[in-house]
Amino acid sequence: MHNLTSEDRHANDPFEPGPAVVLKREPLAPNLQLLTVRAPVVASKIQPGQFVIVRADEFGERIPLTVADWSPEEGWVSCVFMQVGTSTYKLGQLKAGAALPTFVGPLGKPLELERWGTVVCAGGCYGIGSIYPVARALREKGNRVISLVEGRSKFLLYWLDRLAAVSDRMLVSTKDRSIGDNGYCPGLVKGLLAAGETVDRVIAIGCTFMMYEMAEATRPFAVKTVVSLNPIMIDGTGMCGACRVSVGGETKFACVDGPDFDAHQIDWDLLLARRKAYLGPEADSAEM
Numbered sequence: 001m002h003n004l005t006s007e008d009r010h011a012n013d014p015f016e017p018g019p020a021v022v023l024k025r026e027p028l029a030p031n032l033q034l035l036t037v038r039a040p041v042v043a044s045k046i047q048p049g050q051f052v053i054v055r056a057d058e059f060g061e062r063i064p065l066t067v068a069d070w071s072p073e074e075g076w077v078s079c080v081f082m083q084v085g086t087s088t089y090k091l092g093q094l095k096a097g098a099a100l101p102t103f104v105g106p107l108g109k110p111l112e113l114e115r116w117g118t119v120v121c122a123g124g125c126y127g128i129g130s131i132y133p134v135a136r137a138l139r140e141k142g143n144r145v146i147s148l149v150e151g152r153s154k155f156l157l158y159w160l161d162r163l164a165a166v167s168d169r170m171l172v173s174t175k176d177r178s179i180g181d182n183g184y185c186p187g188l189v190k191g192l193l194a195a196g197e198t199v200d201r202v203i204a205i206g207c208t209f210m211m212y213e214m215a216e217a218t219r220p221f222a223v224k225t226v227v228s229l230n231p232i233m234i235d236g237t238g239m240c241g242a243c244r245v246s247v248g249g250e251t252k253f254a255c256v257d258g259p260d261f262d263a264h265q266i267d268w269d270l271l272l273a274r275r276k277a278y279l280g281p282e283a284d285s286a287e288m
């Protein structure tokens with residue numbers, strides 16, 4: 001367990017007055033884990049669509065994670081993370097009781113949530129967890145929620161029961177067809193729209209390519225589509241410029257102007273190219 005120094009305490013301050021402590025870490029699927037942290041201040045303020053920045057240990061980099069669930073009453077926050085490199089590997093080694101040197105939030109703008117009518121909520125990978133509080137909030141506002149879930153196979157999916165409980169309809173797609181067909185969320189939403197389903201808004205969270213494909217799937221039908229971008233972030237407070245994206249011809253910082261943006265306004269070519277820029281150093285770090 002990591003003992004906090006006064007510098008570490010400052011890293012939590014002013015967001016969290018005491019140390020953020022791991023309550024539970026559990027595997028949800030191969031490579032995907034749920035991290036639940038005692039963080040009463042974050043839990044009392046967080047809203048769907050927002051994220052936290054976490055450091056697994058005092059040598060670790062700051063990584064952004066979207067919130068998947070929280071309890072203001074009990075003072076905890078949960079995130080689903082995929083182990084893709086050094087920092088998420090370290091998170092996956094944490095034990096209950098470990099103190100996190102950094103757990104700051106809520107960061108980013110809350111997602112716009114209104115009573116629109118029928119809303120499609122799509123999630124893939126860690127986004128299945130991140131879309132859950134969005135679907136729950138939209139249902140509470142009186143929307144009809146259609147949830148779409150994708151994964152390579154049935155054994156890589158999780159929280160289907162939780163998502164079903166806050167959805168009016170749920171459709172699942174897997175690459176190996178172990179559940180549903182293999183069109184993934186873009187194929188599912190295209191199918192719904194082509195069949196004449198009235199959809200007032202689409203919200204998608206997953207890997208960048210999935211969100212790009214969702215944008216292309218809904219573009220011909222002119223259904224407003226909002227995605228939660230996950231570019232490289234460093235400070236998460238609008239200072240470093242690492243997370244800049246181009247939306248509607250304007251430069252935006254995903255950490256403070258987003259992370260949620262109109263998918264039809266995003267310059268996807270630029271975004272996908274920028275994400276590749278750090279692959280070399282990240283591979284080196286993972287080998288260390």
Ligand SMILES: Cc1cc2nc3c(=O)[nH]c(=O)nc-3n(C[C@H](O)[C@H](O)[C@H](O)COP(=O)(O)OP(=O)(O)OC[C@H]3O[C@@H](n4cnc5c(N)ncnc54)[C@H](O)[C@@H]3O)c2cc1C
Pocket residue numbers: 051062063064065066067079080081082083084085086087088089126130229230231232233234259275276278282283285286
């Ligand atoms: C607003 C936001 C919310 C996110 N929410 C989640 C979430 O809920 N669950 C989850 O599993 N992942 C989430 N991510 C992505 C997550 O932050 C990265 O997977 C993580 O930083 C990877 O770190 P690593 O050292 O394990 O891997 P690395 O080896 O550093 O990188 C592996 C991959 O992660 C990307 N990445 C690396 N550093 C960052 C960074 N600082 N910010 C964004 N992407 C990065 C790289 O482009 C690369 O594709 C989110 C990203 C953003 C920007």
Ligand code: FES
Pocket residue numbers: 232233234235236237238239240241242243244253254255256
């Ligand atoms: S992460 Fe530095 S400006 Fe957004």
